[in-house]
Amino acid sequence: MTTLEDYLGKNAERMDKVINRYFGDLHGDLFKASAHLLLAGGKRLRPAVVILSADAVKSGSSDDLLPAALALELTHNFTLIHDDIMDGDVTRRGVPTVHTVWGEPTAILAGDVLYAKAFEFICLSDAADIAKVRATTMLARTCTDICDGQSMDIAFETKDDVSEMEYLEMVSKKTGVLYGAAAAIGGILAGANTVQADALYQFGVNSGVAFQIQDDLIDLYASSEKSGKDQASDIREGKQTLIAIKAREKGLDLSSYRRKLTATEIADVITLLEDAGIIDEVRAIAVERATVAKEALSILPDTEERRLLGEIADFFIDRSF
């Protein structure tokens, strides 16, 4: 029985090879810029979801779907390049962001190139034409949703009354739908019917939301040494996470923590949030989303691939960094 860790490791190796073949030796600033983050590594989780979903629908069908798996990674990377410009972030995956190296105009274009390549690679997959048209439509609608999610996220920066529902819509669009599309597109290209494709989409969206909520918890709990990021940066920046929203709804004022925090102060705010039951509630929502994700898979045949997809949902909420 393959463990998820082994599976993801082998998948990342395989995707790295595919990425190297297409993006490892490009000429000119624009194409080098578009390959920059892709070549900086990553867990290749979305390609793994594409391939597992295809095989969960029809055993062995993923053999010719590497281009589609790559398409989802390209879409993810295009959004990272554009988001980094908007957010003014200077490093990602341990390397300088694209606009930091090549400037904003080339970074905008580099994202646009990956965007085009994503659609091109969906069509390069070995699948029925009707399936490619469905997959293309799904990818297009997903990209619109992602833009909407990022736009909401930017708007949240100047709002202090974001509701739990608004937060969940934002993370569903910003993070969830691309996992939903990865699962559904894998299934569709393998010949999934509408019910199966919908189930895979629900699996992906809910897993993605769980992933993002866990990310917020990790920001609070993981030490800088462990995560490579500033601990409790969301609290310090007053970010509207599910934790902050629930705290506000319970009348807990975190505004005094919007500044550089010592380790003791971080421990204090964690105790405050735990004592108010907020951490348990947030954690429960992540667990619930992962459960909904796994339940959606129940209409698929009981296979190794279905099991691994379920384990991905569990992994998303169990990871500690």
Next chain:
Amino acid sequence: MTTLEDYLGKNAERMDKVINRYFGDLHGDLFKASAHLLLAGGKRLRPAVVILSADAVKSGSSDDLLPAALALELTHNFTLIHDDIMDGDVTRRGVPTVHTVWGEPTAILAGDVLYAKAFEFICLSDAADIAKVRATTMLARTCTDICDGQSMDIAFETKDDVSEMEYLEMVSKKTGVLYGAAAAIGGILAGANTVQADALYQFGVNSGVAFQIQDDLIDLYASSEKSGKDQASDIREGKQTLIAIKAREKGLDLSSYRRKLTATEIADVITLLEDAGIIDEVRAIAVERATVAKEALSILPDTEERRLLGEIADFFIDRSF
């Protein structure tokens, strides 16, 4: 017999209605921003080329291709929004540019939304699935080329030794290929075979290059009152147009004109360029491209639509603003 002017007028009216239906009443900053330039008008030339090309391949086939025609207009508008950010332009089509109104982050996302919608609308057309896959692939490759063209254009700003060949490659990618895609996609969705699709692509690319060269001539000759743009702005900014490149190759130094110019000085530089034979040469290249474009159409049946496509190529080099 329909005149081209009548045809384009009716086409623009029809496209305006379609655009209004889909983009006229959107909610939220992001979607309003994405609709902004679309609703500011335009000649809708690319949709006209899609529809005429479809009907030139198969009479009456364009009836269900309005979504595809719109897709090409969306692609054009997405590039305008992103280009305006890169170039720092503040007005377009008589309205403030998207980033001027909504800021750069929303403008980047607004372009990204139109980009997604373009692919979605190709797939919404009533055509065979195999044709939609071919059309999607063509649109994706075209978008990559357009990014490459814009990237070259930006690089030209800091080069003073751009060759005629480099210039022609740049305009072919920045302007030509989208007309090529418009023609080929119209044909493909109407059931064109490879030879017909290639011919339509060549028609479009060459027409688009002719269009751009004529644009450079218009910049030099058209008064501000007539064109709404600064006369001779390319000369003033030292832009690497075909005119400037040919002047340099003939040892003509235009660098003393890189400043605000009076009407008399503009007349002087025009005389200088005309006397050196440069204007005739540039004009001849535009005419040649339009001729190549029209010749490419000769493999199609002799129809009203083929005639109108040919007239579009002529219009591109005959227009004076």
